[in-house]
Amino acid sequence: MKSLKEIVAGLASVPVEEIDAFFALDRPGLDSSLKRAVLIASIRKNLGKHCMEAGRAKTFSELEDAVAKAPPA
């Protein structure tokens, strides 16, 4: 199971160490509908949360908040 940071780092193709609260999720490469859908599915698969709001988060901090509030998958 991957952590949220590992999921985002994998999608963004950057080292996990680069993922902090301010890490932008609307950057090129992460802003496609394919990547957003993959992010939602990966959160469901690895963290057991159904988080549609993940597709709207603009920073990692916002994403963490959304996942925390998301219902179980």
Added chain:
Amino acid sequence: MPDAKPVRVPQETVNDERVRLVRWRVEEGAPVEPGAVLAEIETSKSVLEVTAGEGGFLRRAASEGDWVPVGGVFCYLTVHADDPVPAAEAGAKTEGPAFSRKARALLEKEGVDPAAFSGMGMVREEDVRRHLASASAKGVRREPLSARKRSENAALSGGGANALRSLAALRCSEEAYRRAVERAPAFEATPSGLILFEAARTLKEFPLFNAYYADGDAAYYDGVNVGFVVDGDRGLRVPVIHGADSKTEDETAREIQDLLLAYHEDELNVERLSGGTFTITDLSGEGVTRFDPLINAAQSAILGVAAPEGGSFELCLAFDHRLHEGRSAAAFLHVLKSRITARA
């Protein structure tokens, strides 16, 4: 030297000017019986055995690999092992490649320098044609296609090779589509999932679009399995949602997301990539405002979703005219459009 009987290269094929001595089958100076195989020669058609017409001691006049004119002497048969043989005849071998008559004629017709074939043995007509083709293709670099692309081509060729392909397109309001997606939050991350969802239900109304042409018959599928084209880092793939007509919006949206994740992780297996009965391809993200998608094998239609232009976008339905007509394609599109915009 009346006792040295020349053995000449037979005219096995009228196309050859000369042949190559491939291999001796008898040692120098060894006795041979009538009918014994003396050597193997290569003509433009094949490798042949040359046999002795009479007995004697074999005296070689050429070496393995030499080219010898047809009718030329390549060995002698002498009465005694040490009988002398004519020196002049032994020099019949020639240098450089040999050309079949057709190859020679083509060379002369096209003005090709025979030196272009130096290093070759027998040059045949097809060798000259290949040389001409490569010469005319200068400035072109050829690379073999990937296995994935070949596989993709095979699938698409299967659907399109014999189909009477036709295309019908219908414009759909961008605003109505946006509102419809807003009212179907499950598809927020994958808006075209809404089109897939409604297309699956439209297929239930138009089962012929969920069929394919088979030797004069319409082969109907029992299930509605809708594939959607993904073309990202992993190349072009068409994952399939099986039983798409019976899944809820949430189930459909989740399955699309799961399939996209499997694509991203390169874990799409055969089961998830096969069994499609209809396909949707979305090029709206690429800014393409109209296109004519290729029908997949064992299907009769594919729906293309184009990019908005002037406040609307096109739904492009490519179909096999052996099963459908423009009118039925238009009816399918109108129903699909109504199902989408009715949500707005």
